[in-house]
Amino acid sequence: MVELKKRKVLLIDDEASLLEVMKTNLEIEGYEVVTEMSGETGLVSAVVDQPDVIILDIMMPGVDGWEVCQRLKSDSRTKYIPIVLLTALDQTEHVVKGFECGADDYLAKPFENPELFARIKSVLSRASKGLAVDPLTKLPGKHQIYEETRKRLEQRGKFFAFLYLDITNLRVVNDRHGVPQGDNLIVSLADILRDLIVADEEFLGYMGEDDFVVLSIPLRVPQIFSSLTARFDQAIEEICPELASGAGGDIENAVKLSVAVVTNEKRQFGDPLQVKNIALEVLKHARVHHTHYCADLRDHPL
Secondary structure, three states, X not given: OOOOOXXXXXXXXXXXXXXXXXXXXXXXXXXXXXXEOOHHHHHHHHHHHOOOEEEEEOOOOOOOHHHHHHHHHHOOOOOOOOEEEEEOOOOHHHHHHHHHOOOOEEEEOOOOHHHHHHHHHXXXXXXXXXXXXXXXXXXXXXXXXXXXXXXXXXXXOOOOEEEEEEEEOHHHHHHHHOHHHHHHHHHHHHHHHHHHOOOOOOEEEEEEOOEEEEEEOHHHHHHHHHHHHHHHHHHHHHHOHHHEOOOOOOHHHOXXXXXXXXXXXXXXXXXXXXXXXXXXXXXXXXXXOOOOEEEEOOOOOO
């Protein structure tokens, strides 16, 4: 019987007794819980632990909850994690400030356990409808990809590059090594891409299965592709070396990266779905190659 993965909650509060009580109660409810007692350590934990939801106290010494919230929402690695602000303050202006910093909900002290559980379930429910991160890769999903693409379409006079990435022959990894190893490869690629993109300037999302999207600028495409393929080869060597692209042997089943690039340098687009559909057509040119290949709309016009 498959064991369901527990949802992870990060609690950030400088009150040790409250942290302990919340941790115990949430664990009884079936959550995995991580606790931090300062804004500084909470910021680190959010990146490292990648929780499904963050409960964040506003009034803390040093870096307060407002600043923590703002920094989390400004970081591409954590911006889509739902945040519930926890505060003893009941002034309207403090609640408003919290939402302006990017908070998803708030909870006023003192509170009862049912209210805490309800707030968490509420933000997780909204997240499950496409408004937060994918549980496997911890990356934003289709909804955010479309919204971010739309934003770039609306920026007249600015060039953008839409990179659609596909792990070709991932099914071979699943068949020969098991689905968990295939998932490990997906997560490895997510981590590599997360390291490569420039926070606040570029966007990384997960379309599902073995597909990713990067939004950047045309000049960055060669650099991203070169660094990406080199590091992906290292990941393949660790997981299934006999299937590495260029390793010889079973060329037809080599696991490789196929990338399609669509830019608005010579063509205008009406909506994000059009960009994606054209990228999928361009991707067909990349998939026919037996090694990593980056197909550009400029070289393969439709």
